[in-house]
Amino acid sequence: MKKFNVWSFHISWIVLVIGIPILIIFSELFKTPSDTWQHIYETLLADYVVNTIFLVLGVSILTLVFGVSSAWIIATTNLPFKRAFEWLLIIPIAIPSYINGIAYAGLLDYAGPIRTFLRSINSDNYYFDIANAWGVIFVMSSVLFPYVYITARSAFINQSGRLLEASRSLGSSSFRSFYKIALPIARPAIVSGLMLVIMEVLNDYGTVKYYGVTTFTTGIFRSWLSMGDLQSAVYLSSMLMGVVFLSIMIERLQRGKAKYESKSKTELNLRNDTGLKLWLKVGICLVPIILGFIIPLLQLLYWAFFSIEKIITSEFINFGINSFLLAGGAAVIIVSISVLLNYSTRIQQSKFWTGISKISILGYSVPGAVIAVGIMVIIIGIDRSLISWLENSFDIKIKLLITGSIGALLYAYLVRYFAVGFGPIEAGFKKIPLSLNQAASSLGSGPLKNLFKINLPLLKTSILSALILVFVDVMKELPLTLILRPFNFETLATIAFQYANDEMAPESAPASLLIILIGMIPVILLNRLMASDETSS
Amino acid sequence: MNRYKINFLLIVLSILTVVSCSGPSKSGEETKSMEVNIYTQRHYDADKKAFEMFTEKTGIKINVVKAGADELINKLELEGDASPADLFFTVDAGKLYRAKEKGLLQKLDGALSADVPENLRDEDGFWQGVTYRARVIAYSKDVVTPDQLSTYEDLADPRWNGKIAIRSSSSAYNQSLLASIINATDEETAKSWAAGIVANMAREPQGGDRDQIKAMASGVGEVSIVNTYYVGLLLNSSNPEEVKAGESVGIFFPNQEGRGTHVNVSGIGITKNAPNKENAIKLIEFLLSEEVQSFFANNSYEYPANSKVAPAETVAAWGDFKKDNLLFSKVAEHNNTAVKIFDEVGWK
Known part of the structure; x- marks a missing residue:
């Protein structure tokens, strides 16, 4: 452990601000569990754990297949309509998993377009049940793979150019270069994307509940909502966090000292495939787009067709603006703090401080409703002490100031989504050789100047990816917004949920479509910036 | 250095001004409050319209937070006597019972409607049914x-x-x-x-x-x-x-x-420290009035709690039970x- 300086100070305050609600949840792990916990442990836990592991493995494999293969093709091949492919492969994350789940169930159910059509030609004798663990894996993977795609693509493009050119010139096949060189080099980036996917799977409640698959999260909500035992719910959540923290640490250890730093970027010559090979590659990129974007989009449009007149009102513009501003604000805050935290640990170069910094990303691993409990303890606690302090010292009577304010909501997003910004930024810093900073320092440039003059320009792609991811994630956020929002405040996500939760899927479709539409704006814009950055540097 | 100090002082002063200005006017003991705050788990369009009807009729503004019942109970607990909420409205009697047991509600007394049968309300009078x-x-x-x-x-x-x-x-x-x-x-x-x-x-x-x-x-x-x-x-x-x-x-x-x-009941109760209790009572009375009850019946396919009001046609077609x-x-x-x-x- 290095001595305490300005950088360890930054790490400390950031981890403290973000980590306190997490630590409040985590501290439950050391209390004596209640009766409910006993019951859950004896009758259900084994089942929950097995299902959860199954889902995590399944979604990991499928997102890796979708994400890495498409990223590799986009990074190395000239495809027709490549620009469109680039952003179409990102856009599925704008669709909330549970909405995707409802869309697929609706597509296949009695009143869905397929069955309706079959009935119209008198041949409906088919019943396809997607509501099972396989269905959950499919539905989640098809909207979560972009986390892997984004990080993998940027790693392939930025890191491996020179080595890949070398391996190609030595006669190595495309697949062999990929497997032997690109994949190991891109591993940290891919893992950081995959980590986000896994945490999304762990914190999901909407999809698994609708599909009737019981997971660890089911246990959390069963103790709280069904049995009224919040303490057990928090206890289970803290276990979940512990497991995630351990696996992050194990992954780091296992990666060991291996470091891949590419000193210079060499532009990779894009392959110009033709014929069958080209169409095969186009097909590989099209599959996840069709499954994760086109099909749910069509189903939502089909539903919106029935409900749009009834649902779209002038208020919708306000809901859209609310969503946009919240998501944009949260993205800027989270990414700025992520850069500061990562830069501080980088300068600090200490295992201890790097480990500490990882606490800040745990808020993503447990259900939002539980994190909300920790956040409310803090916010309302501060508010109440402010009230009594002002009353006692100045005889001023006030009400809750922070609770129910936009500031509280933004703070909650910071705690919840820090991991989403942190991942790409961390991966981005790993690509910048330490020697670059050392050289600059030896020439008398201070750490702040280094940050702005050297690191930030090199981080541009990572920062843009992080902004997109956080923006889209906050757009679809639900549990924190529901409980922490100010009076009379709606976002598109709360509107979509209110109908979906009441089993009125057609009515929820217009809001879901608008979430996707607004999510597309930054995705397309930032993707364009990223693309120009990739070709210019 | 001096400039920083001045800036700091300015910030502190402005915060205090904001706080002291908003303080007394909001506490509203002297002036008659014209709003009522409700935490509700019900997220139906019918509720929204009923609230609008109330504001139109009385001029009292309704502020709404919609979230899950247990999350709202947790929020009420943490906020304690500082909570802005006047009313807690939710589907399922179990959640109302939970709120009552945690001491988050107060007795309705005068706000209990004679038109709502006893089997659709809390036996101690802490909440009463609106629909079922x-x-x-x-x-x-x-x-x-x-x-x-x-x-x-x-x-x-x-x-x-x-x-x-x-x-x-x-x-x-x-x-x-x-x-x-x-x-x-x-x-x-x-x-x-x-x-x-x-x-x-x-x-x-x-x-x-x-x-x-x-x-x-x-x-x-x-x-x-x-x-x-x-x-x-x-x-x-x-x-x-x-x-x-x-x-x-x-x-x-x-x-x-x-x-x-x-049967399952949607019920409403007044919170322990409701700052706008009078308005809360008015809203409950309004929600149980024949006019609003028949509006609920015809727009949300629930049975009205008020025994004088008939259910919607779709629902009535299933018969009495x-x-x-x-x-x-x-x-x-x-x-x-x-x-x-x-x-x-x-x-x-």
């Missing part, structure tokens, strides 16, 4: 006739093997149904009933109540236990195919010879036992 739904048997008209149906208990009979479509036990509606069975019989009987239903399931529990009806329309399952409310929604859906699914099932009120059909009049505190009391039984018999 019946948990009925829906059957596929193609294959089942009403004379084959009788009670909830009968559905556990092996002759229904592979024929029941029902949602997960995480649904509060299923929990309170089982709690009512525990109350009417005993734990052992209730457990063997739940085990019988599990054995008779046409598929693993999934989806909501509407999905069970759509499954039956697809030929998966012949009977289901659902809330009347969802059948009403289906029959009035904007998608004609959903209407078709709704029309393919019949509604049967079980246990009419015995204790009656199980006898309600199970057990005390809501009993349902709440047996709720956790019910959940444990579900887990033990493997009802997911």
